[in-house]
Amino acid sequence: MSTVILLRHGKSTANGSGILAGRTPKVGLDDTGRAQAAALVERLAPVPLAELVVSPMLRCRQTVAKLAEARGLDKVKEPGLSEVDYGEWTGRALKDLFEEPLWRVVQAHPSAAVFPGGEGLAEMQARSVAAVRAHDARITAKHGENAVWLLCSHGDVIKSILADALGQHLDAFQRIVVDPASVSVVRYTETRPFVLRVNDNGGDLAGISPSEPKAKAKRGKGKQSSDAVVGGTTGA
Numbered sequence: 001m002s003t004v005i006l007l008r009h010g011k012s013t014a015n016g017s018g019i020l021a022g023r024t025p026k027v028g029l030d031d032t033g034r035a036q037a038a039a040l041v042e043r044l045a046p047v048p049l050a051e052l053v054v055s056p057m058l059r060c061r062q063t064v065a066k067l068a069e070a071r072g073l074d075k076v077k078e079p080g081l082s083e084v085d086y087g088e089w090t091g092r093a094l095k096d097l098f099e100e101p102l103w104r105v106v107q108a109h110p111s112a113a114v115f116p117g118g119e120g121l122a123e124m125q126a127r128s129v130a131a132v133r134a135h136d137a138r139i140t141a142k143h144g145e146n147a148v149w150l151l152c153s154h155g156d157v158i159k160s161i162l163a164d165a166l167g168q169h170l171d172a173f174q175r176i177v178v179d180p181a182s183v184s185v186v187r188y189t190e191t192r193p194f195v196l197r198v199n200d201n202g203g204d205l206a207g208i209s210p211s212e213p214k215a216k217a218k219r220g221k222g223k224q225s226s227d228a229v230v231g232g233t234t235g236a
Contacts, residue, residue, distance in 0.1 A: 001188035002050070002140045002147040003196075003208060004132060006158045009059040010036035011180040020097060022090035022118075023083050029062045036181035037063045041070045044150075046206035049073065050143040053135050054152040055081045063181070064152045080131030081153040087118025111170040125160035125170050128153070132161055136188050146210050158184060165193040 010033030014021035021027045029037060044067065052068055053076045054060045061075060068075050089097060097103055106113045106121070114120035132151060139149050153161075155178045163173040165186045177199050178184065185197040185208050196208055 001136055001190070002143065002145060002149060003185065003187040003210060004136055005044075005047070005049075005148065005150040005205075005208070006161060006178075006184040006186065007040075007063065007150055007152045008155055008158055008178050008180055008182050009055075009057070009063040009152060010034065012059045015180060018094050020086055020089055020092055020094060021083075022086035023057070024091055026058055028058050033059070033063070033180065038066055040064070040067050040181070043202075044205060046204075047148055047209055049150055050139055050147040051076060051135075051149045052152070053078050053081065053149065055083065055154060055157070057083055057154070060152045060154070064150070067150075076135075078131050078135065078151075080127045081151060081157055083154045084121070084124050084156050085115065085118040087115040089115050089118065107174060109171055110173060121156070121160070122170060124157065125164065125173075128157045128160055129164045133188070148209055155180075162186070162195065162198060165195050 010029050012021070012027050012033055013030045014024070014027045015030075015033075040063070049067075049071055052064050052071075052073050054064055056077045056079055061077075064075060067073075089100075102113060102115070110121045112120075112122075114123075135149070135151070139147050143149075156173075158178045159173045159176045160170060162176050162178070162184055163170055168175075179199055179201060181201070183197055183200045183205065185195070185200075185205075187194045187196060187208075187210065197203070197205075
């Protein structure tokens with residue numbers, strides 16, 4: 001299967017405001033977020049990108065706009081990667097939400113958390129993981145097993161995808177940190193995903209592109225191995 005770059009949108013006008021924006025329309029990038037989006041063009045320059053798949057939310061579309069223009073790629077909108085539907089919590093101040101009994105459930109037992117008038121975090125993980133795996137299978141079939149593609153989504157969505165890739169229960173996903181404009185990388189294979197980066201905010205990304213696999217009699221020619229390297233990789 002192919003390799004996916006999980007990009008959280010850049011800093012938005014809602015980040016740091018103390019308000020849970022959720023799916024509030026027209027929440028876009030602030031000045032910092034626009035600078036982060038512009039920097040992606042150079043940062044991802046060494047990485048060949050087959051496709052761009054984005055949440056329909058404005059802040060995600062703005063984050064990849066310059067990258068899409070530089071690469072001549074269309075932005076494929078994927079509703080399954082949209083922000084969590086926080087329902088009645090949307091637009092409320094975080095300081096008030098801290099007092100809600102559900103807040104502790106979100107922190108300690110997120111798989112049981114269902115937002116009033118919205119969706120549950122388990123439901124969010126199910127649709128986001130289904131979306132990333134469906135696009136990965138499609139892109140692999142179209143572009144080959146060495147393809148690299150980029151997904152731009154939201155913090156909790158990306159955390160839930162990483163938890164799945166790491167084999168963690170959703171109740172552990174609050175241990176994962178995903179900053180605005182950070183990059184995480186997952187390479188899917190037949191038997192397991194490999195997590196190559198988590199919350200990377202400036203590292204060299206050239207090494208995430210898979211090299212041409214060596215032919216193996218048992219696996220067949222040209223196929224990426226699903227086996228982990230015993231003792232750890234060499235960094236090559």
